[in-house]
Amino acid sequence: MSDATAYMLQRLSAAVLAPLVLIHLGLIVYAIEGGLSAAEILSRTTSTPLWAVFYFVFIIAVSIHAPLGLRNIIREWTGRHGRSLDWMMGTFALVLLLTGMRAVMVIT
């Protein structure tokens, strides 16, 4: 992947993530402050498909954003680049995507 493509994907996924992370954090604080039990939280997340959509988008953006950041660190610290680095990061993205999707499916 070229530096230019990686840069664009990184910025776009960041733009998507910024509001989502804030809502996600707000949600956690709200649920905990409100003293909701696990069962109550689950009943709410499953009651509307909105949360499923929200967290699917979240997971997709994370699966793009995190591997690209890691890619830069590996490239600059170890000098590894090219095909092998792209494969490593592709695998990492897939792991994030699958584990994330699995978690979302359980709570929604």
Added chain:
Amino acid sequence: MTKILTVKIWRGGKDGTLESYSVPARKSQTVLDVVTYIQRHLDADLSYRFACRVGMCGSCAMTVNGVPRWTCRTHVDKVSQDGQLIIEPLKNLEIIRDLTTDMVPFFEKWEKAGGRFEGKQSRADKITAIDPDSKKRLAASAAIECINCAVCYSGCDTVRARDDYVGPAALNRAWSLFNDEKHTGQRKLKKSVKADGGCYTCHTHANCSQSCPVDLDPAGSIASLKRSYSMFGSRS
């Protein structure tokens, strides 16, 4: 009684060491004055570069107490720590000997980033008028006064981390060409700047802009290139 400065200077090549010299302190003394004093009075085979001594030519840059600086316009009072100076060659460039570095890769990267002007007019043609207040001319003017000193290049961590990164000065030059309406090589420029090791490799930490002795803003130029050549650019 004359105050004495303790000056440590890098001697030798890549595996060299710091050597200590005692230099009388003077009023309004620059770091270049100190180096010249050592070469004239204490150690005649000390190798270093300078030419203009007034901040025009960009040849005198060195690392002074860890920070890259133009030494002819850096006053000792401002940078010495307890009367101590450590003077080393610029970082991110191969040391030839003592304080002299090989600048060839620095200038090769200007070419790599598409920095060579291309025009289509000859001296027989009428000169194209450029409105001095146009947006492009103002942007070019803001970036154009680079003295090629490599201070920014020497202070950039991304240059250190990636051999293929062309660095702040080359991209700043590219940005002034981007805004030069007489430059006919725009397509080539775009290709070179967008390539790996070009503007999208920069991390925008702006160390370059902070250290530029003539107050240019290479980080700003690079950010403008990133935007202009992206899908949000107004023109490419």
